Amino acid sequence: MLLLPLCPTVPVRVTPTVQARAADAGGNLFVCADANWQGSCTNIGFGASQCVVFPSGFQNDVSAIGPPSGWVCDAYVNFSCTGDGLGDITNPGIADLGDGNTNYNDRLNSFVCLLL
Numbered sequence: 001m002l003l004l005p006l007c008p009t010v011p012v013r014v015t016p017t018v019q020a021r022a023a024d025a026g027g028n029l030f031v032c033a034d035a036n037w038q039g040s041c042t043n044i045g046f047g048a049s050q051c052v053v054f055p056s057g058f059q060n061d062v063s064a065i066g067p068p069s070g071w072v073c074d075a076y077v078n079f080s081c082t083g084d085g086l087g088d089i090t091n092p093g094i095a096d097l098g099d100g101n102t103n104y105n106d107r108l109n110s111f112v113c114l115l116l
Contacts, residue, residue, distance in 0.1 A: 025047070025048045025115060026045060026046055026047040026048060026050075027045075027046060027067070027068040027070075027071055027113065028043035028044060028045050028046070028068060029043070029044045029046060029052075029065065029066070029067050029068075029073060029111060029113065030042075030043050030044075030065070030066045030067075030068075031044060031054070031058055031062045031064065031065050031066075032062070032063060032064040032065075033058065033061050033062065033063060034063050035064055035095060035096040035097070035098060035099075035105075036064065036095050036096060037064050037066075037095060038064075039063070040058075041064075042055065042057075042058065044058075044111075046111070046112075046113050048113065048114060048115055049112060049113075049114060050112065050113075051080065051081035051110055051111075052081075052110060052111055052112070053109060054108065054109055054110065054111070059109050060106055060107060060109060061106055062075075062097065062105075062106065062108045063096065063097050063098060063105050063106060064093065064094065064095050064096065064097065065089060065093050065094055065097065065108070065111075066089075066092055066093025066094070066095075067089055067090065067091055067093060067113055068091060069091045070091075070115060071090070071091070071113045071114065071115060071116060072088055072089065072090050072113065072114055072116055073089045073090075073111050073112065073113040074086065074087040074088070074089065074111065074112055074113075075089065075104065075108045075110070075111040076108065076109065076110045076111065077104070077107050077108060077109060078109060078110065079109045079110050080110060081110045081111065081112045085104075085108070086102055086104045086108070090116070
């Protein structure tokens, strides 16, 4: 006796969950060597929750830092996104890391960003 399913098999397209899409998301952190978005500047690509080390030309040489809209970033003195650092940086960012309130001018070496 042959048994057949009551419902035919229909292919179903599976879409990623919101969490999976967020994990694949990314952006660019804008940094400048001088305050007020001056001097040498660059966009550093990142993935959500990914620890990124600043390029060699910007290690211990960031004076302005700005994440894209919709992201919050933490920047760290060390190279492993742990320990001493500056948290909760949102767009438009911080134009002068040496303004007296942050004390992280020319000290940052890594960062991690999350979707808001």
